[in-house]
Amino acid sequence: xxxxxxxxxxxxxxxxxxxxxxxxxxxxxxxxxxxxxxxxxxxxxxxxxxxxxxxxxxxxxxxxxxxxxxxxxxxxxxxxxxxxxxxxxxxxxxxxxxxxxxxxxxxxxxxxxxxxxxxxxxxxxxxxxxxxxxxxxxxxxxxxxxxxxxxxxxxxxxxxxxxxxxxxxxxxxxxxxxxxxxxxxxxxxxxxxxxxxxxxxxxxxxxxxxxxxxxxxxxxxxxxxxxxxxxxxxxxxxxxxxxxxxxxxxxxxxxxxxxxxxxxxxxxxxxxxxxxxxxxxxxxxxxxxxxxxxxxxxxxxxxxxxxxxxxxxxxxxxxxxxxxxxxxxxxxxxxxxxxxxxxxxxxxxxxxxxxxxxxxxxxxxxxxxxxxxxxxxxxxxxxxxxxxxx
Numbered sequence: 195x196x197x198x199x200x201x202x203x204x205x206x207x208x209x210x211x212x213x214x215x216x217x218x219x220x221x222x223x224x225x226x227x228x229x230x231x232x233x234x235x236x237x238x239x240x241x242x243x244x245x246x247x248x249x250x251x252x253x254x255x256x257x258x259x260x261x262x263x264x265x266x267x268x269x270x271x272x273x274x275x276x277x278x279x280x281x282x283x284x285x286x287x288x289x290x291x292x293x294x295x296x297x298x299x300x301x302x303x304x305x306x307x308x309x310x311x312x313x314x315x316x317x318x319x320x321x322x323x324x325x326x327x328x329x330x331x332x333x334x335x336x337x338x339x340x341x342x343x344x345x346x347x348x349x350x351x352x353x354x355x356x357x358x359x360x361x362x363x364x365x366x367x368x369x370x371x372x373x374x375x376x377x378x379x380x381x382x383x384x385x386x387x388x389x390x391x392x393x394x395x396x397x398x399x400x401x402x403x404x405x406x407x408x409x410x411x412x413x414x415x416x417x418x419x420x421x422x423x424x425x426x427x428x429x430x431x432x433x434x435x436x437x438x439x440x441x442x443x444x445x446x447x448x449x450x451x452x453x454x455x456x457x458x459x460x461x462x463x464x465x466x467x468x469x470x471x472x473x474x475x476x477x478x479x480x481x482x483x484x485x486x487x488x489x490x491x492x493x494x495x496x497x498x499x500x501x502x503x504x505x506x507x508x509x510x511x512x513x514x515x516x517x518x519x520x521x522x523x524x525x526x527x528x529x530x531x532x533x534x535x536x537x538x539x540x541x542x543x544x545x546x547x548x549x550x551x552x553x554x555x556x557x558x559x560x561x562x563x564x565x566x567x568x569x570x571x572x573x574x575x576x577x578x579x580x581x582x583x584x
Contacts, residue, residue, distance in 0.1 A: 199543040200515040201508070205248075205522065207458055207498075209425030210373045212292050212522075213551060214248035215515060216536050219502050219524035220296040220376065220431075222253045222263065224308040228322050229259065229269030231278050239282055242529060243291035246536030246551035249522070250291045252282070254298040254378050257363040258356065259323040260331055261299030261384060264308045269322070270297065270363040276370045283371035290551055294374030295367050296431065297360060297418075301384030302332035302345040302393070315342045333387050333394040333401060333410075339469050353400055353410060356384075361417035368423060375422055376429035377414060377457075379448075381466030382436070385411050389448065390467055392438035408448055412455060419456040429500065431461040434487035438467040442490055449495035459522065461500040462488035479504055482514065489519035500524050508539035538574050 205212045218239075225234040235252070242250045255268045262269065269275055279295075286293040305316045305328050321328040330345035331352070337344045348356065360377070367375055379385035387393040388410040394401045400409050415430065422428060430452050434445045449460045464484050465472030484503035492499040501520035505511050511523045529535050537560075540548035549557040549564070 199512050199545060201512045201523070201543065202540060202545050207374070207427035210292055210427055212248040213290055214246070214536065215522050216247050216511070216539070217249040217294075217500060217522050217524040218242045218247050218251050218529055219526035220251040220253045220294075220378075221526050221530070222267065224264050224266035226266050226268040228265075229256070229262070229267070229271070229275060231268050231275075231282065235268070236282050236285060239293070240285050240289070241533045243286040243289035243293075244553050244556065245534040246540070247291050247529070248536075249374060250286050250293050251374075251376065251524075252279070252293070252295040252372070254296045254383075255363075255367075256299060257297055257359045258299055259321055260329055261301065261304055262322060263300045263304055263383075264306050264313075265319065265322060266308055270295075270366050270370075271323070271359065273366065276366050279367075279370035279372075283373075287371070287373070289553060292373040293371070294376060294429070295370075295372045296376040296378050297363050297367065298378030299356070299360075299384040301387045302330055302336070302338045302342065303382055304328070304330055305343075315339075317343065332384070333396055336393055336395065338382065347396070350398060350400070354413075357410070357413045357417045360414045361421040364418040365421035368421070368426070372426075374427050374429060375418065376431055376461060377411075377418060378431050379411055380431045380433040380461075380463045382433070382468070383466070385414065386433055386436070386440075386467065389444070390436065390438055390440055392467060404444060404447065408451060411448065412451055415452055415455045415457055424456075427458045428456055429459040429461050430457045431463060432491075433464050433466055433472075434462045434484065434491065435464050435472065436467040437465055437470055437472045440467065442487060445487070446491055446494045449491050449497050453495060453497045457497070459498045459500055460488075460491050460495070461502065461524065462491055462520075463502055481506060481510060485514055485519050489517075492518070492520060498522070502526065508542040511539065512543060532574060538572070541572070542575075 332345035488499040488501040500522040502524035
């Protein structure tokens with residue numbers, strides 16, 4: 195019997211076993227209404243579970259209404275958000291996938307229009323919770339860009355309140371039925387702002403040395419772990435390097451500290467501290483351009499990692515795992531292009547039971563066509579049916 199590809203072997207993380215190593219990366223869809231999820235989110239996340247994904251992540255969900263990137267971000271800052279999310283987790287898990295949620299706060303990068311309306315900073319906007327002016331907060335009074343408003347620096351008691359807000363949201367995520375939780379510490383958002391010497395100019399217990407800049411992230415993880423069951427895995431997303439001097443050595447040190455406090459997987463992204471790209475403007479990002487960071491964190495911090503960023507093809511994803519560069523692969527926009535990417539990958543890698551993870555209403559018919567040997571390949575394999583198609 196042919197050895198099963200590593201991409202399609204189960205992975206146990208604490209008390210959760212993923213059916214494969216394929217993860218839907220958390221991607222903002224900006225479809226919430228005053229923090230509330232809608233039928234859009236059920237459809238959006240449900241189709242990836244039905245497509246065979248091992249772990250389906252809910253997008254960045256905010257622990258504080260001030261932390262929403264746009265007025266359309268989902269929230270988990272109050273109890274009434276729990277029941278609608280539980281509807282989603284029940285559906286996703288009912289189709290064989292584990293379901294995760296990313297908790298975040300945008301800090302000084304909050305209060306923008308949605309991307310397809312320019313993602314421009316909103317000079318003024320009523321808050322999502324009480325209608326009062328939406329205030330920007332950050333570690334220091336430094337704007338995210340020339341176009342953005344200057345935020346107010348959080349006081350130490352407010353930082354401690356923010357830590358508590360993360361823990362309370364983690365407890366709600368557990369009650370909503372999520373299997374996995376990820377703390378968003380990347381892309382120039384609040385936790386990343388505290389980690390960065392460019393955004394964090396504090397001279398108290400939360401700023402100055404690298405250890406002090408890590409304190410907020412460490413305390414958030416400790417508080418989340420108090421509210422998040424020991425049997426459930428905890429991920430942390432990092433910008434492994436950024437365009438304002440954030441280095442891989444800093445990230446390795448952070449990963450070691452977080453591992454000791456109960457983080458199981460480091461999700462390795464990059465950039466986001468400023469509007470300019472981490473990638474040289476003369477270059478286009480290549481396939482898997484962030485994978486080397488996941489490999490280094492895994493090797494040097496002794497912790498499992500998830501690779502993300504232009505992972506597009508089945509053999510590419512399998513090679514990342516086989517070469518020990520990461521333990522999981524997260525697929526983002528390519529999954530938007532093809533929600534059945536896991537099925538496509540299974541067929542291309544020669545998995546014998548490629549249709550087993552699909553709902554019977556899909557799998558039965560697709561396997562029947564496959565076994566009948568219709569003499570062609572699915573549309574994702576070739577351009578057309580002519581002799582020149584490939």
